[in-house]
Amino acid sequence: MCGIVGLHLRNPALQPRLGELLTQMLCEMQDRGADSAGIAVYGDPRWSPAGHVTVSFVPDAAATGLGSGTPATTAAGALTAALGSAVEVVDAGPTLVAHVPAEVGTDALRAAVLEAYPDALVAGFGADVAVLKGVGHPRDLAEAYGLPAAQGWQGVGHTRMATESAVTPGGCHPYAVGPDQCLVHNGSFSNHASIRRDLVAAGVEFDSMNDTEVGARFVADRLAAGLTVETALKELLTTFDGFYTLLVADSDSFAVVRDAIACKPAVIAEHDDWVAMASEYRALVGLPGIAEARIYEPEPERIYAWTR
Template sequence: MCGIIGLHLRDPVLYERLGPLMAEMLQGIVVRGPDSAGVAIYGDKSRCPAGQAAVSLLNAPEGLADAVARELPGVEEVHTELVGETTVLTAATSPELLSAAVAAVSPESRVVGMGEDMVIYKGIGNPNELARTYRLQEARGWQGIAHTRMATESAINAEGCHPFSVGVGVSLVHNGSFSNYASIRRELEAEGITFDSHNDTEVGARFVASRLAKGDDLSTALTALRKKFDGFYTLLVTTEKGFAVARDEFACKPAIIAEHPRWVAMASEFQALAMLPGIDEAHVFEPLPGRVYAWSR
């Protein structure tokens, strides 16, 4: 079943309220996904300081920060924070170099997100408890997404949690299933793209990331996905520049969008939007089948 929420803030005055607003939104989708939860937070400088990169990891060993620092000439310090099952490394370098250093010294670690303005946390368990572990109430920034999972296509573990983030600053959350993901995965592997899991959502995430890397904007990449992927799905994809929603041609997986001059929000249930400031003045609508809706900063 799974639950999705996303909040894109247009008004900088609200940036201090990103975490509290997301925590309240999360309450509206907990029932849809009791297995696990993940979040992506954009713009929180206490988690990813300005001028630094952040890499989120699973299965990170002790002492990783020192080993990674030795792989990065000119980087004086790599900071590490353990948040539940997720370890976050930050350093004054690029996301690509930081991720490559992790792979060099700890190939058993799984990179689950990297960016210059984004941090990802993933884990299994009750979403409310995980929200406390992630310090969601304390989050500040301009954009965030969260996903609560009821597993259907793969095991219940942190690796299978959403968001799936396979490009710099890109996150994808998914409710539904792709019926032809295995054949698309083979096509992507033939192009040299590697996979970390057997999850159908990762195939969608890899496809979108590959299109963005080729120069597509977010709307164009999701339009290409909609044309190629079969199944029943609602997707929310975020980057360090924007926020987009897509549904399949049948639109049987729930989605509600609310647009306000101060923010744009999306959720699987209206009750997750009901407490947003000015919701009674917002344009609230169900996204149409086979359509892509996108917003940028």
């Protein structure tokens, strides 16, 4: 079943409340999937400080506890040794968030993570995004992440009821496989195996057997080729079969699309101060000014996109 939430803030005055609002939204969707939950936060000064690049990682991709099992100070020492320059690490429950000055680069930091922790799952990377993934009840995970205190301009979250792959951090959404990109998905892709084969043949590597990762890798491949998010999603609509609602984000945009049948629920709310999306309206009721918002159900195969 799964639950999707997303919040794009238009009013900078609300940015200190991003985590508080996302926590309310995510926890309202816990009945749609309580085996795992993930969140992508854009612009938090603790996880993604200005002038730095960030890599979010789970030290043991098979871990299922609410903690990473690795103290942040220990990870910082291991990554500093692997990289050869200072790395700061922030504890975010099952996920650790490492960052270095931007001139060091995400590729170097990702390589250091995988050298120090060969069994790690790289959950996300970029200049603006922290991606937190874990197995457990969404409310417990939100607390473990420290999500209520997060700040920023945008967040995307997911609660999962597993149907396509194992209940591990690698099977959790969001899938953030390109720089500052993330994708969450409610539904299933019926032809994901054949698309996976084509991507693997083109040199794309996968972290899981989840069908959602195929969608994320497809979109990331198109974005890397220079397409916009909207154009990449148009290609996805003509390539993927199945029933799905998708929310895709990067540092500058926030987009929603549903398949031609549109049987997976979705609702969008637009306000002067924000744009929000969720699988069910109840996830939106706590947003400030919701009574004045324009609320509607997205149409099949129409791409809804907003930019900063």
